[in-house]
Amino acid sequence: MPGSQYQLTRTRLSHSLYSLTDSSDGGHEEERPNDAPRLTPLQKLTAAMCKDEKTIKELIIGRRVGFYKVRGEIGYGTFSRVKLAFHALTKDKVALKILDRTRLDSQTQQLLSREISSMECLQHPNVIRLYEVVETPSRLFLVLEYAGGGDLHNRICSEGKLCDNTSKITFAQILSAVKYMHNLNIIHRDLKAENVLFTSAGCVKVADFGFSTRVASRGSALDTFCGSPPYAAPELFRDDSYLGPPVDVWAMGVLLFFMVTGTMPFRADTMGKLRRCIMEASYAIPPWVPGPCQRLIRGILKPLAAERYAVDQMLGCDWLLPVEFPWALAPPEPPGPLQSLLESERGNQEDEEVEEEVRSALEELGFTAEHLRNHQLTDSRSPVTGVYRILLHRTQKRWGCDSLPVVRGVVRDPKREGLRAYRGLRHTSKFCVLS
Ligand code: ATP
Numbered sequence: 539m540p541g542s543q544y545q546l547t548r549t550r551l552s553h554s555l556y557s558l559t560d561s562s563d564g565g566h567e568e569e570r571p572n573d574a575p576r577l578t579p580l581q582k583l584t585a586a587m588c589k590d591e592k593t594i595k596e597l598i599i600g601r602r603v604g605f606y607k608v609r610g611e612i613g614y615g616t617f618s619r620v621k622l623a624f625h626a627l628t629k630d631k632v633a634l635k636i637l638d639r640t641r642l643d644s645q646t647q648q649l650l651s652r653e654i655s656s657m658e659c660l661q662h663p664n665v666i667r668l669y670e671v672v673e674t675p676s677r678l679f680l681v682l683e684y685a686g687g688g689d690l691h692n693r694i695c696s697e698g699k700l701c702d703n704t705s706k707i708t709f710a711q712i713l714s715a716v717k718y719m720h721n722l723n724i725i726h727r728d729l730k731a732e733n734v735l736f737t738s739a740g741c742v743k744v745a746d747f748g749f750s751t752r753v754a755s756r757g758s759a760l761d762t763f764c765g766s767p768p769y770a771a772p773e774l775f776r777d778d779s780y781l782g783p784p785v786d787v788w789a790m791g792v793l794l795f796f797m798v799t800g801t802m803p804f805r806a807d808t809m810g811k812l813r814r815c816i817m818e819a820s821y822a823i824p825p826w827v828p829g830p831c832q833r834l835i836r837g838i839l840k841p842l843a844a845e846r847y848a849v850d851q852m853l854g855c856d857w858l859l860p861v862e863f864p865w866a867l868a869p870p871e872p873p874g875p876l877q878s879l880l881e882s883e884r885g886n887q888e889d890e891e892v893e894e895e896v897r898s899a900l901e902e903l904g905f906t907a908e909h910l911r912n913h914q915l916t917d918s919r920s921p922v923t924g925v926y927r928i929l930l931h932r933t934q935k936r937w938g939c940d941s942l943p944v945v946r947g948v949v950r951d952p953k954r955e956g957l958r959a960y961r962g963l964r965h966t967s968k969f970c971v972l973s
């Protein structure tokens with residue numbers, strides 16, 4: 539591999555951010571003299587993005603965004619469209635969350651920058667990863683880990699409630715993600731079944747950090763009322779301010795109820811009635827829900843935040859006792875700066891081997907150590923960071939980071955029942971109108 543250094547250069551083309559040129563070779567493969575070194579995949583791609591007509595056209599019409607080839611639509615939300623895409627070098631599938639910058643008011647822009655900064659801090663098996671952020675004058679693209687197994691809302695609406703075993707495994711993964719983010723003082727504020735995604739292998743991924751916020755401490759008061767009303771905690775309707783963690787905990791109680799019964803605990807045909815139901819915590823758990831699960835739901839859905847279960851109490855509850863996690867439940871801190879790739883001191887044998895695999899995959903694509911040193915691998919707006927994070931995650935998955943928890947012992951798997959109520963209704967997240 540040529541040991542040349544790469545630099546980001548700017549040319550007339552709007553996509554020139556991606557022309558990672560090499561001081562020794564900037565041309566097409568065809569222009570290369572016979573004895574010149576073969577071009578690396580990176581060199582070929584950057585050359586095509588600058589000189590190949592078809593590639594340039596695809597970039598102009600949006601069939602390509604940066605290093606990504608864009609495919610069909612996979613979802614949409616209040617603020618975004620989400621498309622499937624592939625990384626042109628690594629071939630990995632990603633989800634592109636596309637936001638129209640011209641339609642973002644200042645409040646939405648603030649939410650978006652919080653979404654990006656929250657996701658940048660999070661690296662957990664049950665949280666969707668942010669690989670890269672691509673900006674054009676009119677659009678903003680969040681390049682996200684792709685979860686190809688659909689969302690929890692659609693799953694329950696089409697297949698009915700989850701059996702006890704699946705509920706345990708699913709809930710335990712959500713809980714692990716929430717414990718991790720709360721440890722980092724990040725509050726999600728929009729936990730709902732539509733935002734719980736699955737990979738094609740069935741691993742849970744908490745998504746949509748559009749309403750998330752980072753608090754100074756877990757005791758910091760918040761006063762922006764947001765989220766989806768059926769999942770909103772009573773204090774959001776009742777008080778002028780609220781604490782973040784208990785609001786996420788309440789939403790998890792609603793989620794758990796929905797998982798095990800296939801219906802929502804609080805339902806009403808007007809917002810006023812829904813609000814009353816929630817403030818009075820008036821709900822009925824069907825008697826066939828197993829006792830330990832009923833006790834957990836009651837411990838969570840307490841109208842007073844101070845009396846509500848904390849995340850650690852939920853983790854220690856009887857219902858989750860048989861669940862065995864394949865990895866430490868919640869790593870205390872996110873991994874160190876990504877530049878650790880280049881550092882010599884390694885704490886952990888496994889990390890070292892993962893990093894070695896990533897380094898050699900990067901080298902095969904044409905990225906050199908100098909190249910990595912020249913770019914801030916913590917900068918989400920760099921295409922080099924995108925490749926690095928995708929390869930790192932791919933390697934971590936090979937090392938088992940997306941393994942599912944298991945339930946020890948024989949657990950009865952009740953026959954699935956069709957969902958009678960609540961079919962087809964999706965919850966829009968918005969600022970709650972409180973008056
Ligand atoms: P809202 O605020 O209405 O929930 P949003 O604009 O914040 O929506 P998201 O919830 O992040 O958007 O995404 C919208 C939909 O796109 C999701 O419900 C899901 O179906 C799909 N989607 C989002 N991210 C991914 C992903 N990483 N992998 C697969 N599908 C995704």
Ligand code: MG
Nearest residue numbers: 615732733746
């Ligand atoms: Mg959403």
